[in-house]
Amino acid sequence: MKRSEILDKYKWDPTAVYPSREAFEAALKEAAEAIAAYARFDGTLEESGENLLTALEEETRLYRQLDRLGQYVTRESDVDKGNNEAQALQGRVWKVIVDFQAAASFLGPQIIRIPEETLESWYREVKGLEAYRRSLYSIRRYAPHTLSDEGEKLLADLGEGFNSQREIRAVFAGADLRFGTIRGENGEKIQVRDSTYTTLMASTDRRVRKAAFNTLYKTYDQFGNTFAALLNAYAKEQHARAKVAGYESVLEAATFDDEVTPQICDNLISTVNARMEAMYDYYDLKREALGVPRLHLYDVYAPLVPAASSKYSYEEAVEEVLKTVEIFGKEYHDTLEKGLKEKRWVDVYPSDGKAGGAYSSGSYDTDPFILMNFTGTIDSVSTLAHECGHSMHSYFSKTANTPQDANYTIFVAEVASTVNELLLCHRKLKESQSREEKLSILDQLMETYKGTLFRQTMFAEFEQEFHGLCAKGVPLTQDTLNELYYGLIRRYFGPRVACDSQIRLEWMRIPHFYRRFYVYKYATCISAASSIVKKLESGDPAAIRGYLDFLRCGGSKSPLDSLLVAGVDMTKPEVISDAIDDFSAAVRMFRELRQED
Numbered sequence: 001m002k003r004s005e006i007l008d009k010y011k012w013d014p015t016a017v018y019p020s021r022e023a024f025e026a027a028l029k030e031a032a033e034a035i036a037a038y039a040r041f042d043g044t045l046e047e048s049g050e051n052l053l054t055a056l057e058e059e060t061r062l063y064r065q066l067d068r069l070g071q072y073v074t075r076e077s078d079v080d081k082g083n084n085e086a087q088a089l090q091g092r093v094w095k096v097i098v099d100f101q102a103a104a105s106f107l108g109p110q111i112i113r114i115p116e117e118t119l120e121s122w123y124r125e126v127k128g129l130e131a132y133r134r135s136l137y138s139i140r141r142y143a144p145h146t147l148s149d150e151g152e153k154l155l156a157d158l159g160e161g162f163n164s165q166r167e168i169r170a171v172f173a174g175a176d177l178r179f180g181t182i183r184g185e186n187g188e189k190i191q192v193r194d195s196t197y198t199t200l201m202a203s204t205d206r207r208v209r210k211a212a213f214n215t216l217y218k219t220y221d222q223f224g225n226t227f228a229a230l231l232n233a234y235a236k237e238q239h240a241r242a243k244v245a246g247y248e249s250v251l252e253a254a255t256f257d258d259e260v261t262p263q264i265c266d267n268l269i270s271t272v273n274a275r276m277e278a279m280y281d282y283y284d285l286k287r288e289a290l291g292v293p294r295l296h297l298y299d300v301y302a303p304l305v306p307a308a309s310s311k312y313s314y315e316e317a318v319e320e321v322l323k324t325v326e327i328f329g330k331e332y333h334d335t336l337e338k339g340l341k342e343k344r345w346v347d348v349y350p351s352d353g354k355a356g357g358a359y360s361s362g363s364y365d366t367d368p369f370i371l372m373n374f375t376g377t378i379d380s381v382s383t384l385a386h387e388c389g390h391s392m393h394s395y396f397s398k399t400a401n402t403p404q405d406a407n408y409t410i411f412v413a414e415v416a417s418t419v420n421e422l423l424l425c426h427r428k429l430k431e432s433q434s435r436e437e438k439l440s441i442l443d444q445l446m447e448t449y450k451g452t453l454f455r456q457t458m459f460a461e462f463e464q465e466f467h468g469l470c471a472k473g474v475p476l477t478q479d480t481l482n483e484l485y486y487g488l489i490r491r492y493f494g495p496r497v498a499c500d501s502q503i504r505l506e507w508m509r510i511p512h513f514y515r516r517f518y519v520y521k522y523a524t525c526i527s528a529a530s531s532i533v534k535k536l537e538s539g540d541p542a543a544i545r546g547y548l549d550f551l552r553c554g555g556s557k558s559p560l561d562s563l564l565v566a567g568v569d570m571t572k573p574e575v576i577s578d579a580i581d582d583f584s585a586a587v588r589m590f591r592e593l594r595q596e597d
């Protein structure tokens with residue numbers, strides 16, 4: 001579709017951010033001037049509480065302004081990637097944001113240098129400073145891991161060369177590697193690429209899946225030494241940097257950034273391992289449903305049922321989402337209803353040049369905006385529920401907090417969205433009249449748990465193992481990494497799946513291993529969401545109150561403390577088990593529905 005053919009009510013509205021281009025230009029100019037003048041605070045923070053407060057307030061004001069400027073340009077640039085004017089506008093905002101980061105970079109080190117007793121007395125004496133306690137804490141907690149000024153400068157000067165392995169891997173795998181061709185479902189010639197591999201693995205034709213699997217790994221098999229050298233260099237660098245900054249391990253450094261502890265990751269891994277039979281049971285079901293004598297690794301992404309054909313209009317999708325969130329009460333429901341039906345939060349349909357996928361974004365001074373590429377499938381409805389979860393998390397966080405405390409961290413960011421998705425899915429499983437639709441929902445749900453809970457935990461375990469070996473001084477060679485990975489694959493897929501030996505090379509394909517301990521958060525988020533949904537569905541009003549209070553926490557508490565408000569203790573195995581129970585229930589339900597045939 002052409003964007004001009006879509007009715008305005010299905011498009012978001014940039015004038016909700018700034019009324020006109022002139023207003024935007026004036027705000028951008030003002031921000032750029034204020035940023036240039038920000039250097040006047042440099043060196044003044046340690047002198048008095050008033051100075052500190054003034055610098056912080058100006059930083060917050062600028063941050064809000066830049067966030068809003070960014071919202072305005074993104075509303076235009078993301079709906080038409082070919083709109084050069086919008087892209088140029090975005091470039092100008094980006095430049096000002098980078099300038100701001102550079103201009104305010106003295107804040108951290110100078111805030112850390114203020115003695116604790118001095119700061120405490122300022123909190124008592126300077127009206128307004130208390131409101132910055134949490135953000136100051138977030139900076140000052142790094143004190144034990146901050147080097148001398150010379151040390152930090154040295155790190156910053158060397159910093160450009162750091163973490164280059166990820167980029168090198170991406171260039172090598174994306175631009176240099178050549179994979180062969182295979183015959184597609186209709187006999188057509190298809191070039192195998194890393195980017196299209198997942199689609200080929202979801203083919204309903206087993207021959208295509210097997211050919212893609214063999215072809216892809218034939219190429220990877222020729223470059224194992226290079227990939228191992230890259231990962232080895234990455235692990236060594238991370239280890240050295242963690243050590244220099246006074247962390248026990250790479251895991252401790254990574255979890256410190258998230259304000260959690262290594263125990264959270266350990267708990268995830270040990271609980272998933274203790275419940276591995278649930279996964280094996282799913283693969284048995286997969287084997288039965290696909291009707292193959294033995295399940296191979298090129299079968300595990302094959303859909304169990306054809307995607308449900310039921311089509312939803314956008315208006316119907318909105319009603320589905322609103323019905324799902326009724327459980328949260330009037331404020332949540334009515335705010336969302338108004339946002340979806342009157343305030344044009346959503347840019348609904350795909351059109352030429354529009355960004356793909358879906359997201360929710362917003363700033364402290366604007367409404368949330370949701371980008372959709374709505375197609376009318378149950379998947380699309382689920383995506384809308386998911387994005388509305390993000391939007392409403394931000395809404396509650398903003399209404400309950402100051403701008404400096406409103407941003408929640410990555411560790412909790414996918415909880416509210418996943419809660420909505422799971423609630424919708426459970427409700428449709430109860431209410432849908434279509435067996436076909438139910439099977440399709442269950443297939444999708446099992447796939448989500450497999451990919452988000454089990455697979456990401458396996459990745460985290462691989463990271464723990466190879467970083468652990470590196471810490472002991474063991475070089476990570478191709479053989480070491482292949483063996484390590486293959487051992488995990490066999491454990492996670494179980495004795496009844498044929499673990500084709502090529503899969504030992506899969507670690508080479510995963511860019512996330514160059515982002516230390518990132519992916520386990522996908523697994524903890526879905527577990528927290530599952531656990532919350534279980535409490536919400538029990539009908540306990542305290543669970544609903546607790547959940548809304550969790551949304552209101554925003555960034556005012558640590559992620560673990562915020563989740564406790566929703567009754568979720570991430571240090572306990574129960575949280576992970578709740579998700580595995582939900583997964584197993586889906587496997588059971590799918591089996592029963594299938595047998596009704």
Ligand SMILES: [Zn+2]
Binds near residue numbers: 386390414417
């Ligand atoms: Zn999300």
